Amino acid sequence: MKTPESAPSSTEFVVLMASLMSLVALSIDTMLPALDNIGRSLQITDPKDSQFIISTVFLGMGFGLVFYGPFGDTFGRKKSIYLGVAIFAVGSLISLLSESLPVMLCGRFLQGFGGSSCRIMTMAMIRDRYSGRDMARVVSLIMMIFILVPVLAPTVGQGILFVGSWRTIFGLFLVMSLLTVSWLAWRQPETLKEENRKSFNLKVILSGFRETILHPKSRAYTITAGVMFGGFVGYLSLSQQLLQVAYGLDEMFSVYFGAMALAVGFSSFANSRLVMLVSMEKLCATALLLGSVISAIFFTYAYFKGGLPRIEFLTVYFLGTFFSLGLLFGNLNAMAVEPLGHIAGTANSVISSIQTLISVVIGTAIGSFYEGNVLPIVGGFFACTTLSLIVILTVKKESSSVVGSI
Template sequence: MKQETHTVKKEFIALMAILMSLVALTIDAMLPALSQIGTSLQVADSNDSQLIITSVFLGMAMGLIFYGPLSDAYGRKKIIYLGIGIFILGNLLSIFSNSFPVMLAGRVLQGFGVASCRVVSLAMIRDQFAGPQMGKVMSLIMMFFIMVPALAPSVGQGILLFSHWRAIFVLVLVFGLICFFWLHFRQAETLVPEKRIPLSLASLKAGAAETLKHPVSRSYMLASGITFGAFLGYLSSAQQILQHQYQLGELFSLYFGALALAIGLSSFANSRLVMHFDMAKLCHWALIVITVTALAFYCYVEVLAEQPSLTALMAYLAVTFFSVGILFGNLNTLALHPLGHIAGIATSVISSVQTFISVLIGGIIGQLYDASVVPLVLGFFFCSLSTLILIYRTRKTSAI
């Protein structure tokens, strides 16, 4: 019986990771194709091609607020089915797009649909785990999840060698169908009927108000949004920095994947660390590392007065992303921890606010790209410093 439970738990972790990774595949598989898509759809400013990435997050921010309350009322699985269906429609719109606005509309729709996989998966995890155990599960999921952004750009690059960029969207569509059928046939519903919350405007307002007013949840929600904003700035400009500025060409996907593995490694380390150390303290030290290394690297670039070497940039980003990996699972866990009784609504509100903040910050950082790494480095510095101050103040009043 114990062996069977252990196997089920491993499959649950794998399925949650696959569902969450649908977001990463939707974004990262497209990175090598941004220039080709921009040329094909006659995008005038190369920075505008970044909108192919940020538009997905915009759609997610709009969708996240709905799926949690719906899953609290009708169960988790049905709402993921709905989201994947919308996601597939968005993919079809992008596949057959013949203009940039239509492409962006499809990407927003993809983000709106795939938001269900993110928010409802978190609620399913919270249904079964809490505290350090949830932190451990989240870190293990992140460890598996991170393999997708590590490999997705290489897959996208490989497709471009033999086919059109539209074929990448076909691959993503097939992946969405796999998620749908795996969930349907292999995962039981995690929210039993007696624990469901009838959908009503009053319950939505009450749940949202409780989430936003809770000082601990609010602080960690803002912290994760700011932190991910800096990372979204990297995602938006990574292709321009690595593929063009550093002239990596087709090797871009390998370097991007190597940096993604740094996050995977830290997520694995975090799955052990959270069982022995305070999660808030781990976040505190991770933010100190990001802040100090960003400041040091900015000073190095200014003293150098020229483009830093690729080796130096990769070393800096590897340290930064290892620290970011510590933050991803822990900040979400800390934000959701006090709100297990309204996990669906709370996850929706937290995730939606996080994403809106990150889209705003990441979009600004990406648009400031000027053929140098300075906007990105300063983005990490100011975001981590402000988050560090927020976390420090929260830790003084929280016993989590």
């Protein structure tokens, strides 16, 4: 697809989109090594309350995702990002200056709400500029850069703590948000043409929301993705307490955390090849069955080891689990939005928002059972994969029955 001469090159566009998309991920993963420091500074008496510093970002995202899709279709992609990044920056400043947990959580909610604009609008800008195989190639390149964030962010956070305080990390978020939005304003033209803009109509938004919720396949895959993401949110919320505190990894925490992220990246790359050979339904069912079986086996093993098995075995378990997750998220989202192509923008916002809100509830529930061992995380993954597998197989059976009756 030919782009205007004033538009940045494909390489610059990929890096810009990846940078914008990474803002929220950066605000989550960079914080992980600093949770203990924040807890002491804000005088958090119950260590479990520190989990909310992570999960509240996802809560803000859940509300933001359903807003920015229709807003961006009306006022343009760039204005939507300007608004979102401004809210993200305000949230970063509030968190930086916070002296209590409620104020911190307010800032984190705003970070999630504002940053969600980047997640929705970057994909919209890619769709505006590219199509077909070109779009698939660009998305793949962006995801290759994006996966480096959870790999490197904890190390960056740990490095900042060596020379400064946890407040310096929020200063980094503020600087990054201002730099990326300035880059967008300077180099990237608006991609949504005036003739393609839609009215910001609450009735249309509610109609799209209703249609998305009532479609049986879209609803089932949306809930499944939300449940599985909930297991992942539970891991993110507890990873620092488990690996850095319970296992005493200290500075090595970022190395282990990065290895888990690479497993997701590798399986996502493998999925891009496998999906051309095997149906998405079969890939998801296989990944869920794999996750359920290894979680059941490892939970039994960990239980008899007092909940803290050797770190080597825990690492192998997490690598296997996250490999299965990498086969799920892209396929489940694609299957959820597939029957709603005529309202793809609104449907994508609704689906992403519902998934995120479900994940916050499940992730918070998993975190509430934490008692200094791996059992809540492993048990949570077992429950999530098993429930999701039942839903996937039920949908497949119902679809086969409909086809057979025809």
